[in-house]
Amino acid sequence: MDxxxxxxxxxxxxxxxxxxxxxxxxxxxxxxxxxxxxxxxxALALILSFIPKTRRAAFASVLGMVFVAIVxxxxxxxxxxxxxxxxxxxxxxxxxxxxxDYSFPxxxxxxxxxxxxxxxxxxxxxxxxxxxALAALIAWTRLYLGVHYPTDVLGGLLIGIVMGVLGHLxxxxxxxxxxxxxxxxxxxxxxxxxxxxG
Numbered sequence: 001m002d003x004x005x006x007x008x009x010x011x012x013x014x015x016x017x018x019x020x021x022x023x024x025x026x027x028x029x030x031x032x033x034x035x036x037x038x039x040x041x042x043a044l045a046l047i048l049s050f051i052p053k054t055r056r057a058a059f060a061s062v063l064g065m066v067f068v069a070i071v072x073x074x075x076x077x078x079x080x081x082x083x084x085x086x087x088x089x090x091x092x093x094x095x096x097x098x099x100x101d102y103s104f105p106x107x108x109x110x111x112x113x114x115x116x117x118x119x120x121x122x123x124x125x126x127x128x129x130x131x132x133a134l135a136a137l138i139a140w141t142r143l144y145l146g147v148h149y150p151t152d153v154l155g156g157l158l159i160g161i162v163m164g165v166l167g168h169l170x171x172x173x174x175x176x177x178x179x180x181x182x183x184x185x186x187x188x189x190x191x192x193x194x195x196x197x198g
Contacts, residue, residue, distance in 0.1 A: 008149040009089040015143055016092060025095055032096070032141035034134070035108035038065050041115035048119075056175050057122035064114035064160075064167025072110045072159055077102040085149050094146040106148045109139040109156030110163070117164025118171070135160070 034040035041061060048058035082104035086094040101107070112135035120128035139157060142148040148156075 004151065008151055009085060009092070011150050012085055012089060012092055012143065012146060016146060020095075020144065028141045028144045029096060031137055032108065032145060035112045035138040035141075038111040038115065041065060041111065044119075045115070054122065056171060057119050059175060060118040060122065060168045060171035061115040061164075062167075063170050064118035064164040065111050067163040067166055068107075068110045068114040068160060071163060072105055072107055072156065073101070076105055076155075076159075077107070080104045082149075082152070084147060086146050092146050096145050096147060099147050103148060104152045105155035105159055106139065106142050106152040107156065108142055109135070109148075109153050110160040112138045113157055113160025114163040114167065117161050118167040120164075121168045 042065070045058040045061045045065075048054040048061075081102050084094075084099055084103045086092050113132075116128075116131040116135040119131055122128075123131070139153050142153055143150060
């Protein structure tokens, strides 16, 4: 465990030393905001909900994000209670303000992949891949900005993928049930009309 913690911190310092560029930092700060509280993904789900053929996709992505929030933000972060790297890794500088919650797992990463993976099952393949790439970029910003360990991001990635798949499966199940229930009254009304004509 000590070796893992050392590797986590050393990799962040390597990123800081070799992969941070002043010209790139404003862009990385802007991208990371897209994952804050799932704001981009919630806005995308809202837009998709207005289009009949993508409503199921929107529903699935919201479910994926809800599952992430329960597992990641309400449970794991508070149980593991890992300190942010910039508070303990000597020489590491964060590029954004102090974070209000614990470090493991990365919520930005988890919620981004939870939404993107769920959407991938329904949308055009190119659009789905683009969303996964955006989720990966958001995850990378958390390392670049010095607010998460690599294992935080890896944990968020795995949780996001699992919750995204679960959101997809749950959405399909619930959507089919809703569709069946919506059609039942129509069927009963049609039968009554046919009986009346008979």
